[in-house]
Amino acid sequence: MKFNQLVVAGLLCSSASLANAASGNSEFVVEDIRVEGLQRVALGAALTYIPVQKGDEVNSFRITQLIRSLYSSTHFENIQVLRDGNTLVIKVSERPTISNIIFDGNDDIKDEQLQESLDGSNIRVGEPLDKTVLTSIENGLKDFFYSIGKYNADVTAIITPLPRNRVDLKLLFEEGDAADIKQINIVGNELFSDQELLEDFELQFNTAWYDFLSETRYQQQTLQGDMETLTNFYMDRGYLRFNVDSTQVAMTPEKDGIYISLNVTEGEQYTISEVELVGEMLGHENYIERVLPLTPGELYNQAEVTYTEEFISKYLGRFGYAYPTVTTVPEINDEDKTVKLTLRVDPGKRIYVRRINFNGNTITADEVLRQNVVQMEGTWLSNDMLESSKNAMSRLTYMEEVEFETVRIPGKDDQVDVQFKVKEQPSGSFNAGISYGDQTKLGLQAGIQQDNFLGTGKRIGVNVSTVSYQKSAQLSYTDPFFTIDGISLGGTVAFSEFDGSSFNVIQYNSKRWSVGANIGYPIDEFNRINFGLTYSDVELSNRGYYEQTNRFYSQFTDDQNPDAPISYTSLQSSVAWSRSTLNR
Template sequence: MTIKRLVAAMLLATSSNSVLAEESFTVQDIQVEGLQRVALGAALNNLPFTVGDTVTDYSLSRSIRALYSAGHFDDIKVYRDGNTVIFRVRERPTINAIEFDGNKDIKEEQLLESLSGYKVETGEPLDKTVLKSIENGLVEFYHGVGKYQAEVNMDVTYLPRNRVDLKVKFEEGDAASVRQINIVGNKLFSDEELLKNIESLQDLPWWRFMSSDRYQKQTLQGDIEKITSYYLDRGYLRFNIDSSQVSVSPDKTSVYVTLNVTEGEQYTINGVKFVGDLIGQDEFINQVLPIKNGQLYNGALVTYTEESISKLLARFGYANSKVRTIPKINDDNKDVELTISVEPGKRVYVRRIAVSGNANTKDEVVRRELRQMEGAWLSNDALELSKQRIQRLPYIESVEFETLPVAGIDDLVDVGFNIKEQPSGSFNAGISYGNYMGLSFQVGVQQENFFGSGNSAGINLSTNKYQKSLSLSYTDPYFTLDGISLGGQLFYSDLDYSSASSNLEAYNYTRYGAGASIGYPINEYNRLNFGANYVVNKINSIQEYDQLRHFRAVLLDAQNPDGGYRFTNYELSAGWVRSTLNRGLFPTAGHYLGATVKATTPNSDLKYYKMVFEARNYIPLSNDHSWSFLSKVELGYGNGYGSDEGYDFTLPFTENFNAGGSNLRGFESRIIGPHAIFRSADSVPGLPGSGQSGFPTGPEDDHYQVSQRSIGGNAMAVATLELITPTPFLSDDYRNSVRTSIFVDAGNVWDTEFDIDRYAGLTQLQNGQRQPGLIDYADPGLIRATAGVSLQWISPMGPLTFSLAKIIKKQEGDLQENFSFNIGTTF
């Protein structure tokens, strides 16, 4: 005890003498030597004392640490000369440039962002102590993606004026493949059944070169979760993956994965109750609750229930709700009681909505599509609907929104909609080449966002060997604040087939007039449209064919049979559109339904009606919608109503449906469907000396010819199946403006009024040669089909479409058009 007291006394004396010996002095001057780039004031600001302060040796040691913490110096020494404190420093070199070499798996942008986290940036001082940490971090990343042979070295090159160049050298090596995945402890499900649900692939044969068995740490973690979910979704509540080991082969080219599992037993649900605040929606939530007593526990169903309740609360402004399920497990009875805790939190309101990215489109055009209002509570449904409505506009490529909390207020947020526009003007042109028509061309300008107003204006001119047309149109989709649209159009066309020597159905058709349309929104997805047109028609130089007999009987002036046909029609139309498409151009999800009925009024020269129905359905096949499936149907039917002097009105041939070209790719335009039949009488020689060359025989001896091209029909059905795929060799940045697809088109055009019995027993002649029997143009079963690939691009001139198709099934007389190119057409 005496010795311990003696030691303690000696230590205390030593400590006291040290404190008394520490000398203090008043600083009269501070000098910093070795500064090059760092300003003297910046260095002095980091010191814990200034001139006039009393300091000790301890204060000086603290000052060194303070200067080091500023990050400007590699070496610092402090000296005392009387009452002057002198710091001698060596500044850290400034990074002049950063270069990367050999990196393939990591983009330079990612590397620069990662280095900035270590404050390694151009123009900044270099702290060499962090270089090793950066190297190790990058190597660890490569190990995580299966590249165990990777090496990373950071070379520093010193330059004059205390500058350095930093070069990061990568030797990535090859990725290790998954040689084998073993699951130990599973008895209920085989390895094959469990492994077919995961993304990691093992020991692939050579012929599966399109797949990858590359090991990636993140992928394996996801696979472990999938296996866990597989058991939890089937009631195995106590399932657990006890351990996972990844062994690397000596040559670092392969890995072996082993998972040790405990399966446990199945548990059933024995009661579900709620705690917390259900904001008065208790009855509704209980009615739609998918979890029922007595069923097996299902982890996916529990998660779905939590998400559904959160979405329901978000509809009423509770955007920050917390919903969690607390299981109370009874291992004796193998059941579980679920308690769903609901904490809605505060109702969140929207203070302000900002729109950005709309360089060409006025703010009001975007805001009128919003269903989330400022001052109202925040609703995820309203935000998603707003995004969808904006994205349906044909001049918007993509829309994203974000909610930003207001600083200091926990129940207010600001909402920002960021818009990416796409070309709203369209140079509408078409170029195609066929065996018969040769080169045809049309041109026009359509502006879907006229001066940023959201209004549509267009002028279209079409001209080719046989046709000239001009149309002017203008539509205001928001003529009223309620979304009532108003539009008008003027049009003129002159179709001249009278000089077409190889076109047997020659005629000249002039059409002009004016029209107006109005639309009424029913709800967010449905709309009614109404229209009226005044149309003047003139048809001259027509080469009469047999299907025109009713048309001729009604309109032809017996006193002037060469005067052609002149008729004026007053057209009324009504239509219904339902659209849930996610985008205006290049949609990938949702459906479109459209039906239109057009009819002439009873005081028109011709009395007829025409109905068109279109349905499109897009089904996304991948989460990012890069793969999608399109099914499309177009149906049309028209006919006349009433009669005139015993002749029934029929659909005029100028209103016939046509197929081929854009709606049946691979066939020439106006080639599918009924052809014109030209009927001629046979004759017998006249009697010798009578002066007559011959006499016509009866109708039963007529012969006939069939035109080379279709005149169309009063009924049409066309269907399309299309697989939309990612465009090869193209960045994801262009996914919304370029589309590649594989398609199958099938359909037919027919004439329900055609009577093939009129031509029974007659002879068909073509170029003086007897031909086989006539096709029944009233048969809807004469289906044509094609298959091919299509590339579409929303270019600055408008949508461009390239199609390459091959005919699968055709009928006699059909002409193919393997390649076509159009501007201004999208599918």
């Protein structure tokens, strides 16, 4: 903000001086307007920023407004306003156009991140270059490197002029090495040792050479996180008055080492004297009180307080109160070192779902995803149902990621839209194989499986194989949501031929046709029972005589033609139970 104020102040000063030069502190009526110096900017575009027309009477104030307006177009870096008789002459110097942007020497920041940052300052290829913002960009990038411990870093913007008022912009980075943490001191701790307190710190020092995962490079944000970790360590053990009094970060003269000192006041332990629930609990007071982990007489524990607030919020969310406010108010008694905790609960309004939308599904139809959503439109919002819906969609083999958010409806304080954002992944698989053996000879196998056929969520599979002793083919189909209740229906059709003599077993040939169907019933979110029934028609021919198989053959052999092929049918049934509690 300070930078913008300086620029505006500079423009106002230059505008006033130019206005005086143009008008000589006298008013005149403009008979003509002439703009000189235009190259890339069309005359018509420039005139749209000139708030003066022929026949207007101008003075120093009007000319100041004119200069401001032209500068606001961001096309010009220098403007002069002159008077030639009653002709208003405007001489401009256009800002050069950025032809190319080059990043050199940047390791910690990717080119895409840098370009995104430049876009925010309107620095991009094809746009006019505002040189006044380059300094702030350089300083902003230096501040970033300082925040990650690179105090020797430097950023320089190099502008290379090109023909036709174009320039190349190059950002040259000299990052240097990051400053390593030489030592972290905690001053004022008497109850716990430095080693015990620093154990959970993300920032480390004096680590072993083989510990590649330790973070010894100083980063300001990481230090803030470690200070919060230190505070939680004490607060979870009852030290309610613990405080980090001050922090000192000292740098070595070479700017390659950092010494950190944390001055703390530990205080004393506090016990819970009383826990009181205040507010509207919607008739669930008894249940909430029974499951609360906060117990009078025990040490104060900040983690349990946070858990309690989150538990009550989530519990009320089951009944449609999606935005409850749960606040813990401590009443500290420093004399007997006790604290009374008052939990103030405001459930807010019951929230209803207006609409459920899906984003990111370019292949899968919305209705396929909606089949897995147990949260209904028009009913009150349930966090449990949304999580169950998310898990159900995440278990689909063609979904890589599933997230959701609730969006409040403007003007409606009791309605939300649920936005599911999904990321699809390939839903099909293909396999093929080739083999060769001395006795089996050449073997071929191929198969294709599609779990989301044409985006319908239905599964289709085809498998074929052939080898010297056997040929087989199978077609399968399953509709996971044959009914809206989640009942699945599927079927298979298969054919196979087998030559036993080629497989070095007893001599016989067989042909088998089979048709199967299966139906599945969901018991609950995690359990499912499936019933299957398969009908097969089998033909046996070219049989050899073996005592072991003669009894079986005799049931089907025609006494008039004992060598004729025999046929029989079979009907097989199956029952299966499956349970899955996976969340993806």
